[in-house]
Structure formats: structure tokens, C-alpha cells
Amino acid sequence: MSDRSTPGDGTRCVHAGLPEPTPGEPFLPGPVFAAPYHLDPAAGPEATPNGYGRPDNPTRRRLEAAIGELEGGEALAFASGQAALTAVLLPLLRPGDTVLLPTDGYFPVRAFATETLASLGVQVRFVPTAGPYPAFDGVRLILVETPANPGLDVCDVTDLAERAHAAGALLAVDNTTATPLGQRPLDLGADLVVASGTKALTGHSDLLLGYVASRAAELLEPIRAWRTTTGAIPGAFDAWLAHRSLATLDLRLTRQSANAAAVAAALRARTDVTGVRWPGLPDDPAYPVASRQMRRFPGVVSFDLGSADRVARFLAASRLVFAATSFGGLHTTADRRAQWGDDVPAGFLRFSCGIEDTADLLADLTAALDAAGEP
Numbered sequence: 001m002s003d004r005s006t007p008g009d010g011t012r013c014v015h016a017g018l019p020e021p022t023p024g025e026p027f028l029p030g031p032v033f034a035a036p037y038h039l040d041p042a043a044g045p046e047a048t049p050n051g052y053g054r055p056d057n058p059t060r061r062r063l064e065a066a067i068g069e070l071e072g073g074e075a076l077a078f079a080s081g082q083a084a085l086t087a088v089l090l091p092l093l094r095p096g097d098t099v100l101l102p103t104d105g106y107f108p109v110r111a112f113a114t115e116t117l118a119s120l121g122v123q124v125r126f127v128p129t130a131g132p133y134p135a136f137d138g139v140r141l142i143l144v145e146t147p148a149n150p151g152l153d154v155c156d157v158t159d160l161a162e163r164a165h166a167a168g169a170l171l172a173v174d175n176t177t178a179t180p181l182g183q184r185p186l187d188l189g190a191d192l193v194v195a196s197g198t199k200a201l202t203g204h205s206d207l208l209l210g211y212v213a214s215r216a217a218e219l220l221e222p223i224r225a226w227r228t229t230t231g232a233i234p235g236a237f238d239a240w241l242a243h244r245s246l247a248t249l250d251l252r253l254t255r256q257s258a259n260a261a262a263v264a265a266a267l268r269a270r271t272d273v274t275g276v277r278w279p280g281l282p283d284d285p286a287y288p289v290a291s292r293q294m295r296r297f298p299g300v301v302s303f304d305l306g307s308a309d310r311v312a313r314f315l316a317a318s319r320l321v322f323a324a325t326s327f328g329g330l331h332t333t334a335d336r337r338a339q340w341g342d343d344v345p346a347g348f349l350r351f352s353c354g355i356e357d358t359a360d361l362l363a364d365l366t367a368a369l370d371a372a373g374e375p
């Protein structure tokens, strides 16, 4: 037996959120499917943690305990990453407030801000993830995404948290690409973590999930109330699947990150691929900050194949790379982001390494690129 006082990532993932061992009970109890629960006829809802399924579900609470352990705070689970992001932006911002968002982050957040937040009287300003950041005076909330999707730039969370707090602003970090094993924004000084659990956190491409985590009860309470009011909850089965998947996060990320290192190096060695970005490449612009603040590098690489036609030929020739618009899953996927409206070149690909054997993935990638010919 090891006498380690701080368990490693694999141990933390396997045990996160599990109930105390009880003879005759499963390790991870199955999903509780309930809309109403039995109430005490006299004491009513005060006598039980479970009154009605929208605010209360034990399967969801277990998942939240697990995510909270990994992020180092208290977590609230949402129906999707977008539900979590809007649950931070809408209850915390008031007319007249200013919010700072990334120019190069997940585009529906920008669309939501310019279409909905601006119409509610919130001033919306945009900053590139890599900066430079303006003074934060008069800003209520800064939301950063690091590494940013899809360009993979990063920002210094500790520095931004200090500057935000000096100006009386809040810092929220979208931790989707990194996952809580890749970085712990609350430890770095962020007030809130928000993320899509649809991606690497759960990683099986079979559910949507989001979460918000914080150490500040006064921030989480309005967000919890917002979730109860809007009903943006994950169902019990998805919460249970997510919890089951979380147990292998360490293993999955280890292989994804190793595959990304090999893929990035192989792409760099080719003269027919440009713009290769991966925060773990020592000469990547993101490397100095990423290597300081991240605990491990993500499985996502981005690069440019020069044209939409060449991307199509590459994807048609590959046996292992699925064309799909998500990332962080078990299967290697690639997404031509210009087809969704991202402000990137026509041949730009977000390439998400799965857990295939590295040698197989490299062989397939090389053969498919060779078959795709010139741009």
C-alpha cells in the first residue's frame, strides 16, 4: 500500500464523488429516476433532501461532488456547457455592467452576448485570449477560455485574477479544453470555473453536460436559483453516465495528450501543413504560460490544410479520423471550423486526438495527408 497523502489523478478520478462503501450496495449507485419524491406527510420538504426532481436529484448531487472534488470547489451540473455559461452570464450581470469575453473563444458565447446580453443593457467587450488585456476598471465580469477553442491560445489566469480583483471584477474561466486535471483555475485565483462536460471530461461522445464551480457561496447561490428557475438540469441517466465516465479521465487524457504530442510533431515535420498549434510544443506561443499553469496538455491540436477541398480529401482518405464537431472524445475527430462560421482560414482543422494507439493514429494521419495531395 502506498502512504501517499495526496492521491494521484487516477486515484482521485476513480473515487471522486462515490458514497462510503456499504455492504450490499454498488460502488456507484444507479441513476435515480424521479420527478416527485415521497414527502413526510407532516414535515413536508424540510424532512428530506429530495422534494422535486428539478432542484433535487441524488445522482446529480454525486456527480457534482465528483466534479467539485476535481476542481477544488463546489460544483453545479447543467444540461450542457451553454446552459452553464448562460447561467453565469445572466444572473451575475445587470443592465449597465460590462463583461469582457474572448474574441477567439467558442463562438455561440459571443453570439449570445451580442444578441441577448447587449439587448439587456450589458456592455459587451471582446479581447483576444493572448491579450493584450485592457484595464479592468468598471468591468464586472471577465470570462476567459484557456486554452481557447479553436485557436489554442492561452492566458495567464493568476495574473488576470489579481488584476480583476484589484479592479473589483470577477474572473470566470472556461475550463472545457483543459479539464480539471489539466488546470485548476480556482487554485489560480479564478472566482468561477465554467465548462462543457460534453467534451474530454466525460469523453464518450454520448451526452451533453455543463458545470459551474466556485468556492464562493454568494456566487453559486444565484446560479443555483437560476438553474432551478430555468430548469437547465441534466437528466439522471446522463448524470450517471457522466459520473461513470469521469472515472477514466486520467487514463483517457494521458493517451490523448501523448497522441497530440506525436501528431503535433508529425505535422510540424511536414512542409504541406501550416499553422500547427499545440500548447505543449516548446516553440508554440502558448507554451510559456501553458507549461507554467497547466498540469498537462490537452489532446487538441489545430492546423491548416490550405483549402476546404483538401480537408475533404484528407477526411475521406482517413480510416480513423471522424469528421465531427466536438472534441475530447475517445475517437479521433477533426472539424473544419470555417464551416461553422469561426473566423479561421477555410482549411483550418481542429483535430481532437482520441485514445487510439499512437502508432496507428500517426500511420493513418500520414497516409491520409499523403493521399489528400496539394491544397
Ligand SMILES: Cc1ncc(COP(=O)(O)O)c(C=O)c1O
Binding pocket: 080, 081, 082, 083, 085, 106, 145, 149, 174, 176, 177, 195, 196, 197, 198, 208, 209, 210, 326
Ligand atoms: C470551450 C467551450 N465552452 C462551451 C461549449 C458549449 O458546450 P455544450 O456544447 O456542452 O453546450 C463548448 C462547445 O463546444 C466549448 O468548446
